[in-house]
């Protein structure tokens with residue numbers, strides 16, 4: 001059975017990814033900030049108390065999994081704070097939070113987890129189409145777009161560094177998904193998104209490392 005680590009597993013896409021991998025009998029470490037009955041019911045090994053913006057919380061997770069190895073790491077947790085030109089100077093802390101949680105924390109967490117990643121491991125970084133510079137036709141969302149674009153470029157470097165170790169890195173857009181982040185709006189449910197992402201991750205291999213994908217199976221431009 002594959003060993004999988006998923007962050008942001010308490011709700012939304014992360015919870016559905018946990019359910020999907022558990023349904024396939026994968027061993028899942030499901031990391032979350034706060035406990036939830038729904039997550040416990042999946043039978044995953046739940047790690048509670050991971051606030052990604054806190055160094056101590058990330059270290060605690062890494063210590064907790066010190067005797068495990070992973071075939072798949074999905075860094076799904078993320079935060080979106082709305083902003084627009086004209087109000088940015090009033091929202092500096094919210095922008096900074098997005099850089100911490102969406103960009104810096106994932107790359108630091110992966111660095112700490114490197115000894116825990118098996119050859120053949122896949123790393124999935126939950127990005128967004130909103131990080132695509134080529135695809136940005138509507139503007140605004142400065143903090144979110146900047147932080148996820150930073151995640152993408154970090155993921156690309158990671159892909160280059162880890163290819164010799166037979167570890168692949170993919171940046172993923174889950175679709176426009178009905179979760180708390182979108183206020184329940186979206187084209188697909190979190191369960192549908194998780195199912196698509198799982199299928200996509202199964203198909204992708206090391207020859208495609210360092211690429212950016214929509215959950216519908218199309219490659220996205222940077």
Ligand SMILES: NC(=O)c1ccc[n+]([C@@H]2O[C@H](COP(=O)([O-])OP(=O)(O)OC[C@H]3O[C@@H](n4cnc5c(N)ncnc54)[C@H](OP(=O)(O)O)[C@@H]3O)[C@@H](O)[C@H]2O)c1
Nearest residue numbers: 008012013033051052076077078126128176177179180181
């Ligand atoms: N929904 C969409 O349409 C959409 C589109 C593109 C990309 N995405 C990306 O998909 C991922 C999952 O989003 P979602 O739609 O499932 O959103 P969601 O329902 O709002 O869930 C966000 C998850 O991230 C966790 N999280 C937020 N800040 C955190 C922090 N500081 N430390 C640890 N965990 C934190 C939340 O934990 P708590 O439960 O503790 O708050 C929650 O589990 C995100 O990275 C998001 O950017 C979503």
